[in-house]
Amino acid sequence: MQEKQAxxxxxxxxxxxxxLELLERTDIKPxxxxxxxxxxxxxxxxxxxxxxxxxxxHRFFSKTDRVMNWWLRLFPLxxxxxxxxxxxxxxxQVMLLxxxxxxxxxxxxxxxxxxxxxxxxxxxxxxxxxxxxxxxYLRSAIHPIKDERNLExxxxxxxxxxxxxxxxxxxxxxxWGVACVDISAEWGAQRIKGLSIMRTLQHxxxxxxxxxxxxxxKGSETSLIEQFLYPPRGPGQMWEAVAARVRxxxxxxxxxxxxxxxxxxxxxxxxVEAVHAATGERRAFxxxxxxxxxxxxxxxxxLQADVPASIREVSEGLVYRDFxxxxxxxxxxxxxxxxxxxxxxxxxxxxxxxEPGVKMGRIQIFNxxxxxxxxxxxxxxxxxxxxxQEGDExxxxxxxxxxxxxxxxxxxxxxxxxxxxxxxxxxRMPKAYPAYFGTYERFPVLRDYLDRFENLWLVGRNGLHKxxxxxxxxxxxMLAVDNILEARTDKSNIWDVNVEDEYLEST
Numbered sequence: 128m129q130e131k132q133a134x135x136x137x138x139x140x141x142x143x144x145x146x147l148e149l150l151e152r153t154d155i156k157p158x159x160x161x162x163x164x165x166x167x168x169x170x171x172x173x174x175x176x177x178x179x180x181x182x183x184x185h186r187f188f189s190k191t192d193r194v195m196n197w198w199l200r201l202f203p204l205x206x207x208x209x210x211x212x213x214x215x216x217x218x219x220q221v222m223l224l225x226x227x228x229x230x231x232x233x234x235x236x237x238x239x240x241x242x243x244x245x246x247x248x249x250x251x252x253x254x255x256x257x258x259x260x261x262x263x264y265l266r267s268a269i270h271p272i273k274d275e276r277n278l279e280x281x282x283x284x285x286x287x288x289x290x291x292x293x294x295x296x297x298x299x300x301x302x303w304g305v306a307c308v309d310i311s312a313e314w315g316a317q318r319i320k321g322l323s324i325m326r327t328l329q330h331x332x333x334x335x336x337x338x339x340x341x342x343x344x345k346g347s348e349t350s351l352i353e354q355f356l357y358p359p360r361g362p363g364q365m366w367e368a369v370a371a372r373v374r375x376x377x378x379x380x381x382x383x384x385x386x387x388x389x390x391x392x393x394x395x396x397x398x399v400e401a402v403h404a405a406t407g408e409r410r411a412f413x414x415x416x417x418x419x420x421x422x423x424x425x426x427x428x429x430l431q432a433d434v435p436a437s438i439r440e441v442s443e444g445l446v447y448r449d450f451x452x453x454x455x456x457x458x459x460x461x462x463x464x465x466x467x468x469x470x471x472x473x474x475x476x477x478x479x480x481x482e483p484g485v486k487m488g489r490i491q492i493f494n495x496x497x498x499x500x501x502x503x504x505x506x507x508x509x510x511x512x513x514x515x516q517e518g519d520e521x522x523x524x525x526x527x528x529x530x531x532x533x534x535x536x537x538x539x540x541x542x543x544x545x546x547x548x549x550x551x552x553x554x555r556m557p558k559a560y561p562a563y564f565g566t567y568e569r570f571p572v573l574r575d576y577l578d579r580f581e582n583l584w585l586v587g588r589n590g591l592h593k594x595x596x597x598x599x600x601x602x603x604x605m606l607a608v609d610n611i612l613e614a615r616t617d618k619s620n621i622w623d624v625n626v627e628d629e630y631l632e633s634t
Contacts, residue, residue: 130154130156131153131154131155131156131415131416132155132156132157132158132413132414132415132416133145133146133149133155133156133157133158133414133415133416133417133418133611134158134160134398134399134412134413134414134416134417134418135157135158135159135160135417135418135420136160136386136399136417136418136419136420136421136426137159137160137161137162137168137418137419137420137421137587137589137590138159138161138165138166138167138168138366138370138380138382139167139168139169139170139366139420139587139588139600140167140168140170140366140587140597140600140601140604141418141420141586141587141588141590141600141601141603141604142159142161142168142418142420142586142587142604143159143166143167143366143369143370143373144197144369144600144601144604144605145157145418145584145586145604145605145607145608146159146369146373146378146380147369147372147373147376148604148605148608149378149608150372150373150376150377150378151376152608152612153608153611153612155415155416155611156377156378156379157373157378157379158378158379158381158412158414159370159373159378159379159380159381160381160384160386160399160401160412161380161381161382161383161384162383162384162385162386162404163382163383164382164383165363166363166366166367166369166370166380167362167363167365167366167367168366168420168587169182169183169556169559169588170182170185170362170363170365170366170597171362171363171366172360172361172362172363172364173363173454173554175454175552176502176550177502178454178456178493178500178501178502178508179360179361179363179493179499179500179501180361180452180454180493180500180508180510180552180554181361181362181363181491181493181496181500181510182452182510182554182556182559183450183452183512183556183559184476184477184489184491184496185357185361185362185597186225186227186355186356186357187222187355187356187357187358187362187365187597188355188356188598189596189598189602190598191598191602193602193605194598194601194602194605195356197601197605198222198356198365199222199356201220201365201368201369201372202220202221202222202356202358202365202368203221203222204221204222204224204356205221205222205223205224205359219358219359219360219364219499220358220364220368221358221359222356222357222358223356223357223358223359223497224354224355224356225354225355225356225357225476225495225496225497226353226354226474227353227354227355227476228474228475228476228495229475229476229477229478229479230475230478230479231294231298231478231479231481232478232479232480232481232482232540233293233294233481233482234251235540235541236251237462237478238251238294240479242286242290242294252293256289256293259289260287260289260290260293262289263287263288263289263290264286264287264289264290265287266287266288267283267284267285267286267287267288268287271284272284275312276312277307277308277309277310277311277312278299278307278308278310278311278312278314278315278563279291279296279306279307279308279310280312281312281315282295282296282299282307282315294481295307297481297482297483298479298480298481298488301486301488301514302448302488302514302560303448303514303560303562303564304448304514304515304516305564309564310562310563310564311563311564311567311568313563314563314594357496357497358497359497359499360497360499360500361496361497361500362597381401381410381412383403383404383405384401384402384403384404384410385401385402385404386399386400386401386421386429387400387401387402387429388400388401388429388431389417389426389429389430389431390411390431391430391431391432391580394579394580394581395580395581395582395583396414396417396580396582396583397413398411398412398413398414399411399412399414399417399429400412415582416582416584416611417582417583417584418584418586418590418604418607419583419584419585419586419590420585420586420587420588420589420590420600421589421590422445422447422558422561422589422590422592423442423445423573423577423585423589423590423591423592424442424443424445424447426442426577426585426590427439427442427443427573427577428442434576435576437572438572438573438576440566441566441569441570441572441573442566442573443566444565444566444569445561445562445565445566445567445570445592446561446562446564446565446567447557447558447559447560447561447562447589448514448516448559448560448562449514449515449516449517449522449555449556449557449558449559449560450488450512450513450514450515450556450559450560451512451513451515451521451522451529451553451554451555451556452491452510452511452512452513452553452554452556453510453511453513453529453530453532453533453551453552453553454508454509454510454511454551454552454553454554455508455509455510455511455530455533455534455537455548455550455551456506456507456508456548456549456550456551457506457507457508457509457543457547457548457549458506458507458546458547458549459471459507459543459544459547460472460473460492460507460509460542460543460547461541461542461543461544461547462475462478462542472492472494472495472507473492473495474495475490475492475495476491476492476495476496477489477490477491477492478490478492480540482540485536485539485540486513486521486532486536487511487512487513487533487536487537488512488513488514489511489512490509490510490511490512491509491510491511491512492507492508492509493508493509493510494507494508506549511533511536511537513529513533514560517555517557517558522555526551526552526553529553530548530551530552530553533551534548534551558589560594561588561589561592561593561594563594567592570592574622578618581616584607584610584611584618584621585603585618585621586600586603586604586607586621587600587603587604588600590603591603591621591622593625595624595625596625599624599625602624603621603624606620606621606624607621
């Protein structure tokens with residue numbers, strides 16, 4: 128009998144999860160088509176002169192046991208990080224248990240993230256600003272805005288107008304490049320639905336009673352978790368291992384092939400065609416099932432069908448936000464938090480930059496994610512994130528100019544002194560964040576149109592145009608495989624990931 132085949136567009140977390148699930152649970156052969164030579168999509172690890180960079184920072188944590196168990200089955204929890212050899216690949220296929228620490232840099236000071244109404248926070252804000260924040264919050268609690276229409280109203284209802292303007296507005300508008308009033312409240316509902324002043328206070332009180340939570344941390348909002356799993360060599364290590372398993376199990380992964388055509392037969396996909404980036408070779412990939420994690424706008428452009436004008440208008444109006452990371456290797460990072468560590472390095476995983484006069488959005492300190500990301504432990508390896516649009520002024524700067532600008536902004540905030548930068552590199556990531564503006568308010572008609580193709584499964588962040596975390600993207604792929612096994616053509620359970628209470632960033 129002819130072997131059944133599933134064609135998977137994209138080798139990110141969703142695509143590779145689908146491939147391994149198909150291999151382990153079905154008799155369907157997965158064929159993955161990836162436009163680059165990297166595994167993991169935005170979750171890949173970039174290596175530069177022995178130093179490894181995590182694009183965006185990927186905490187391996189999920190409220191869904193199915194995803195947590197999937198990770199730990201491949202990479203079991205390491206009993207002792209100090210006992211791991213630095214040069215044995217198999218020995219390093221484990222998960223490190225890491226403590227989370229994030230802070231906000233604002234007014235030249237550091238504030239805990241998420242914001243807590245601690246004595247430290249109130250002291251740094253000062254009595255006048257603190258009183259205005261509390262009064263503003265009480266007003267919002269007593270008279271909330273009804274029928275939240277945009278992200279600004281979402282924030283105000285949960286934190287009050289003053290706290291929103293103090294800690295949320297500048298960073299969020301820096302991230303998206305538009306005003307919060309122009310962003311759908313749905314973004315907040317997906318990312319931080321359960322986070323509020325009251326939930327933060329409840330979390331703080333629970334910490335006093337229970338000194339340490341278990342790894343599952345079921346009682347905490349995702350934004351409040353205090354520990355997470357992490358592969359020693361970054362998230363890409365996991366996805367490279369998954370890709371190796373797929374190949375060993377008989378699956379195929381075609382690298383550097385870009386899908387540019389989706390052939391249809393009625394309400395089914397018959398095949399996709401892809402072109403090799405370097406040679407121009409064109410290949411057709413027929414299949415019984417098709418998974419797409421490519422951006423929806425590009426998918427619609429590839430459809431070989433008479434797509435209604437209204438559908439094309441919505442898909443062309445979808446907006447994506449891009450970002451770039453400037454990696455800097457430093458002699459020392461001049462940040463002090465009052466508790467100088469043994470090596471003089473603060474413990475933050477990342478620092479959110481709220482200063483309006485600085486274009487930088489966030490700083491990652493890779494030493495604190497894993498010591499195996501840094502070639503020389505006597506140096507500090509950081510990633511400075513900038514949010515932009517592909518082709519705009521910032522995106523188009525030469526790498527050297529971006530490195531100089533990033534170093535200059537660090538110096539302007541007093542975080543480095545002269546001569547601290549040893550080396551630097553730049554990584555650009557297009558379509559990192561699907562946006563909730565543009566034609567997004569008309570998105571349901573596009574969803575309904577694509578759902579009609581019964582053997583086409585949209586998965587992942589860009590595949591669904593949803594700002595999902597890594598675990599949510601994986602879960603969409605798992606559910607798609609479930610549906611195939613159950614002969615289910617309805618896709619509503621996939622769209623419900625990170626919408627139903629079971630998957631939300633709350634319990």
